[in-house]
Amino acid sequence: MGTIGVGALWQAVATMAASSRSSASRGPSPADVLGRITLVTGKEEFLNERTVVAVRAAVREHDAEAEISEATASELTMAVLGELAAPSLFSTTRCVVVRALENLPEESAAGLLTYAADPADDVAIVLVHGGGPKGSGTLNKLRKIATVTEVKSTELRASELPRFVAGEARAAGAGIDEEAAEALVQAVGGDLRSLSAAARQLASDFAGERISVEKVGRYFGGRAEATSFAVADHAFAGRRAKALEELRWAMDTGTAPVLVTSAFAAGARGLARFSGAPRGMREADLAREVGVPPWKIRTLRDQVRGWDSTGLAGAIRAVATADADIKGAGSDPAYTLERLVLTVTELRTR
Numbered sequence: 059m060g061t062i063g064v065g066a067l068w069q070a071v072a073t074m075a076a077s078s079r080s081s082a083s084r085g086p087s088p089a090d091v092l093g094r095i096t097l098v099t100g101k102e103e104f105l106n107e108r109t110v111v112a113v114r115a116a117v118r119e120h121d122a123e124a125e126i127s128e129a130t131a132s133e134l135t136m137a138v139l140g141e142l143a144a145p146s147l148f149s150t151t152r153c154v155v156v157r158a159l160e161n162l163p164e165e166s167a168a169g170l171l172t173y174a175a176d177p178a179d180d181v182a183i184v185l186v187h188g189g190g191p192k193g194s195g196t197l198n199k200l201r202k203i204a205t206v207t208e209v210k211s212t213e214l215r216a217s218e219l220p221r222f223v224a225g226e227a228r229a230a231g232a233g234i235d236e237e238a239a240e241a242l243v244q245a246v247g248g249d250l251r252s253l254s255a256a257a258r259q260l261a262s263d264f265a266g267e268r269i270s271v272e273k274v275g276r277y278f279g280g281r282a283e284a285t286s287f288a289v290a291d292h293a294f295a296g297r298r299a300k301a302l303e304e305l306r307w308a309m310d311t312g313t314a315p316v317l318v319t320s321a322f323a324a325g326a327r328g329l330a331r332f333s334g335a336p337r338g339m340r341e342a343d344l345a346r347e348v349g350v351p352p353w354k355i356r357t358l359r360d361q362v363r364g365w366d367s368t369g370l371a372g373a374i375r376a377v378a379t380a381d382a383d384i385k386g387a388g389s390d391p392a393y394t395l396e397r398l399v400l401t402v403t404e405l406r407t408r
Contacts, residue, residue: 085112085115085116086112086113086116087116087119088116088117088119088120090116090207091113091116091117091153091182091184092116092117092120092151092179092180092181092182093177093178093179093180093181093182093205094177094182094183094205094206094207095174095177095183095184095185095200095203095205095206095207096109096113096182096183096184096185096206096207096209097185097187097197097200097201097206097207097208097209098110098184098185098186098187098208098209098211099187099189099197099208099209099210099211100187100188100189100210100211100212100213101188101189101190101211101212101213102211102212102213102214102250103188104249104250104251104254105211105250106186106188106211108211109184109209109211110155110184110186113153113155113182113184114126114153114155116182117151117152117153117182120151121151123151124151124152124153125151125152125153126152126153126155127142127152127153127154127155128154128155128156128157129142129154129155129156129157130156130157130158130161131156131157131158131159131160131161131162131163131166131185132158132161132162132163134156134162134163134166134170135163135166135169136166136169136170136173139154139169139170139173142154150180151180151181152180152181152182153181153182153184154181154182154183154184155184155186156183156184156185156186157186158186158187158188159185159186159187159188159193159196159197160187160188160190160192160193161192161193162193162196167195167196167199170185170196171196171199171200171203174200174203174205174206175203175205176205177205185200214248214250215349216243216248216349216350217345217346217349217350219243219248219253220236220239220240220242220243221239222250222253223239223242223243223253223256223257224236224239226253226254226257226258226261227239227257227258227260227261227269229258230257230258230261230262231261231265232260232261232264232265232267232268232269233268233269234257234260234268234269235268235269235270235271236352237271238269238270238271238273238274240354241271241274241275241278242256242257242260242274242278244287245274245278246278256277256278259277260273260274260277263277286308286313286317286318286320286321287321287324287325288304289301289304289305289308289318289321289322289395289399290318290321290322290324290325291325291357291361292304293322293325293398293399293402293403293406294325294326294329294361294365294373294402294406295360295361295364295406296364296403296406297403298399298400298403301399301403302396302399305318305395305396305399309391309392309395315384315391315392315394315395316381316384316385318395318398319377319380319381319384319395319398320381322377322380322398322402323377323381325361326370326373326374326377328348328349328350328354328358329358329361329362329365329370329373330370330374331347331348331349332344332348332355332358332359332362333362333365333367333370335347335348341355364406365405365406369405369406372401372405373401373402373405373406376398376401376402376405377398377402380394380395380397380398
């Protein structure tokens, strides 16, 4: 049985959506999916769906009139599977997607395993398992079958999101600067579907150009999350006036106060991890240790020069106090956040 990790998924399945690409970079071929079982596992629904779409496209590439059908595993019996996989009056080629494999009835597991060991030549079966321990016995047996190819979609860590953005932009025919990818993550958030749409929109609007931080800011600079991180970054760098200016802009444009305290918490954690990391590490290894993208190390290195352990401890307490006030202990969010900016910049200066 073959297994494809999330990295290969980005390179093969994600790029398949770019129709202008050569067939070599489009993802699975008809031979990869017909007469085989594609087992999709993991909690990341967006990447799971990418695989389903790629398999369907491969089947349609082989036969434009191929029938596409779906079923839920809870309803799957051998009779239903036989009906779905059998040739119809209109086409002998079929693609069957079975979702929520974790809910497969125990009495249907043996029949599915028997079919998986000898699938029909003109049928592509996609089994989607949403992750977790439920149904793991059937999963483990499927993994041992030679005609089963597993595509795993693990949830991405925050530090991996910029690389995902870069892959999406590349699939759409554009390049993006490292800092621009991180800025887009800060602006849009961690939802992969939203990040993909944003990256592809930028690639479309700036066709033939490299996507820079300035271009990201032009389109997404007003997003609440981006504004919040700007406030925190200026504060931890000791730029009090600029932090207060960004804070007033954030409040005037309706940014939720809790997003600002969240950005400060992320900034404090990053500085604490950076200051406690072993010295002499390579930048890439240090980024993994701290849990940030490599370019962020340069920002943290500049910020940390004005901090010692006492100051950082005070900043962490100030963030915790502000967060509690925002969530109900205080009555004036604007005052709370302004006090947070002043406290953090004072601690750094001291």
